[in-house]
């Protein structure tokens with residue numbers, strides 16, 4: 001079983017890392033379906049529109065996509081960060097960051113699980129962050145991204161005998177709109193963070209997509225429950241980001 005007849009579902013698909021993995025798979029002739037909030041005529045695959053932060057909207061879109069396409073690969077890519085120091089964390093940010101990183105991942109995975117179980121094949125890749133190791137001023141994001149590792153390892157155990165692998169990619173700073181929004185270039189903390197990346201540069205979305213691609217591959221069937229840092233060495237640096 002290689003999953004070749006199935007689709008890959010990418011959440012948060014039209015920009016950044018989601019776009020890069022879509023383009024990589026489509027270039028090889030694989031079938032992809034994406035979800036984002038805004039239409040994008042240049043997206044090279046079927047695109048469903050939904051705000052995944054909205055519980056009703058996401059359950060509806062996940063049900064629709066699972067009914068329409070056999071999803072045998074899932075990239076839980078959409079995420080949200082709100083930089084707030086400990087003393088300033090608001091109840092809204094707490095809920096939004098947990099929901100968009102964790103609840104969306106759970107709901108998407110539950111929606112596609114029946115098709116994977118029926119096929120006896122599945123590949124699930126959760127997109128965490130180097131921030132799971134700790135993020136000054138971003139503890140909600142760090143906590144949510146660390147929890148994705150808990151999901152990954154636990155689901156890997158539960159699904160190992162069903163031909164379904166669950167792995168995690170934890171990127172360091174990557175040049176995307178999300179990064180620019182959360183890390184204005186003029187802020188000292190942004191400069192300090194980039195200076196602390198051992199390879200001396202930000203990552204490109206395509207470099208994250210290459211790692212995701214391995215975990216999605218049929219050949220990765222003996223790899224499950226793993227978290228791969230793709231972070232320019234930031235996860236082993238002695239400097240705290």
Ligand SMILES: NC(=O)c1ccc[n+]([C@@H]2O[C@H](COP(=O)([O-])OP(=O)(O)OC[C@H]3O[C@@H](n4cnc5c(N)ncnc54)[C@H](OP(=O)(O)O)[C@@H]3O)[C@@H](O)[C@H]2O)c1
Nearest residue numbers: 012014015016017036037038052078079129173174176178
């Ligand atoms: N960039 C980094 O430095 C970095 C580092 C570590 C981890 N990550 C993680 O990587 C993942 C992707 O981040 P990125 O930097 O590639 O983001 P990005 O470039 O900002 O792209 C985000 C994508 O998700 C869609 N999206 C955002 N919110 C959505 C929502 N509520 N419902 C549906 N679609 C939504 C956006 O389209 P619409 O706006 O049209 O909805 C867009 O297609 C996230 O989980 C992030 O935490 C990023």
